[in-house]
């Protein structure tokens with residue numbers, strides 16, 4: 001997309017920053033997916049949304065509480081936004097009129113058409129930067145909001161948030177896209193410490209609570225307060241994270257990512273839920289119900305979203321080099337999967353029967369547990385035979401995941417998996433969260449090794465099959481893995497690049513190069529998002545070992561159609577303004593390349609624009 005802008009005059013020696021974009025409009029709605037009825041959360045100006053044509057709109061959807069959805073409709077003008085909203089909603093409560101939109105910049109943004117009392121709902125926020133890479137109107141901003149932290153626990157809150165932000169952005173997960181992100185903390189003291197249990201929130205800003213006492217979901221009871229808090233920050237709040245002050249597993253995805261700072265689980269939940277909301281992908285693990293996005297193939301005959309990442313099949317497979325090899329499916333089956341989320345007792349085990357076809361040479365028992373600090377507290381058996389499991393070191397009563405691989409075939413017929421609590425003192429906290437049996441072909445039929453891209457079957461809660469790119473490379477499947485697979489990582493870049501332009505700013509100025517007679521250079525300064533050759537040096541030795549992707553920026557300048565070759569790759573252009581030679585139409589082309597993006601159908605890796613320098617410097 002070419003953006004044109006002009007400079008009517010330049011005031012020497014002041015540098016003039018060029019406004020590259022008009023801000024698009026965003027209508028945020030809450031919709032009941034059953035009735036289709038909508039109410040307005042906010043109608044505001046929003047930050048850059050790239051490659052959105054005039055008259056075109058973009059809709060994103062996140063789950064919110066009580067089975068509702070939060071829809072965000074973005075377009076360049078009010079009419080397009082409202083027309084799209086009419087097509088999405090059966091009826092409206094308080095649909096705004098085109099003129100209603102307040103040109104919201106950060107400080108006033110909470111006033112943008114939220115109910116009148118919203119202002120009163122907005123908690124006082126103490127906002128501080130955690131990791132800042134650039135201006136919020138050209139970055140994707142993630143904000144940690146505090147819940148269940150007393151005034152005197154503010155330092156703990158900041159330290160918890162810092163640990164999690166570092167965990168998901170140093171060397172792993174979001175590491176390579178970190179220059180596109182800002183992380184903030186927004187502190188509000190709570191009157192009570194910790195989060196509620198038994199469905200009852202404590203006296204905290206967002207009212208976080210667990211349904212029972214067991215470690216599972218953490219919910220919020222004050223969505224309107226959380227919304228007011230995030231909206232009040234404008235461009236500075238793209239993905240709000242509500243962090244409840246509790247040391248153990250728990251969380252929720254959707255409109256608000258809810259997490260705890262659990263040492264073992266906080267970062268796991270955070271990056272998995274952000275994966276859903278930022279990349280807009282579904283699950284990769286078995287037993288879910290939503291499989292969609294760049295990492296999911298639902299029909300074997302459909303185009304494979306990650307076809308450009310596929311690995312060659314093992315060399316001695318017959319299909320190699322044939323067309324069918326492109327549709328090779330790794331051979332596996334799921335004879336049992338369950339999410340019991342059940343508290344265990346010593347009187348009777350939790351057990352399940354399943355049948356095997358006896359046709360697979362390998363199998364796996366996968367389960368997750370909480371409240372079980374030592375191996376002697378629980379016996380896990382398959383057909384009466386002990387499965388040796390041992391708790392992750394220092395896990396205590398927090399939740400963790402266990403895989404027991406068996407390089408043997410399950411026999412044809414019925415089998416039984418059983419979980420027997422041994423330690424009576426743990427009744428009421430020992431919990432079996434999930435359990436699953438998978439069977440696999442030989443390594444030739446099912447490539448289990450990391451880095452292999454193919455079609456791996458994923459089995460839903462109703463045992464329908466979809467396909468994912470890798471066996472276990474992705475945190476969307478294996479939450480204990482800190483990284484995305486390449487298909488998700490590419491999706492991540494492309495999602496973020498919709499909201500971030502490579503050009504942070506461009507400015508024009510004059511520089512005096514001679515006194516008598518006075519002579520000037522016309523100077524253009526370009527500031528790019530710090531990627532490729534402009535990435536900042538690592539802050540410490542640890543970060544110095546972090547993986548850096550292969551990437552580059554190409555920068556080209558043209559004046560009145562002719563390339564200024566000597567400025568190729570440069571962020572500063574100096575043209576001698578003698579006899580008005582600095583006047584003219586300048587064109588900038590920026591092209592970014594990264595090994596992490598192979599296909600860019602929307603042209604998001606390009607940026608640039610035309611702009612006019614109309615005046616000479618000396619006048």
Ligand SMILES: *[C@@H]1O[C@H](CO)[C@@H](O)[C@H](O)[C@H]1NC(C)=O
Nearest residue numbers: 333334335336337355357463
């Ligand atoms: C799922 O379907 C496959 C194929 O029909 C079957 O072998 C397997 O046992 C089923 N698993 C479950 C959990 O029903």
Ligand SMILES: *[C@@H]1O[C@H](CO)[C@@H](O)[C@H](O)[C@H]1NC(C)=O
Nearest residue numbers: 342344345347348349350351
């Ligand atoms: C013990 O746990 C089993 C398996 O979850 C359950 O069926 C049973 O009702 C429980 N017994 C008691 C006394 O809670």
Ligand SMILES: *[C@@H]1O[C@H](CO)[C@@H](O)[C@H](O)[C@H]1NC(C)=O
Nearest residue numbers: 361362405406407408442443
């Ligand atoms: C699994 O068993 C097969 C066949 O018995 C053997 O060739 C292979 O090396 C074993 N693999 C492992 C990881 O033990």
Ligand SMILES: *[C@@H]1O[C@H](CO)[C@@H](O)[C@H](O)[C@H]1NC(C)=O
Nearest residue numbers: 170171542543544545546547
């Ligand atoms: C980054 O990851 C690499 C490879 O996984 C590892 O060798 C290195 O120690 C890690 N560095 C940090 C800072 O964790």
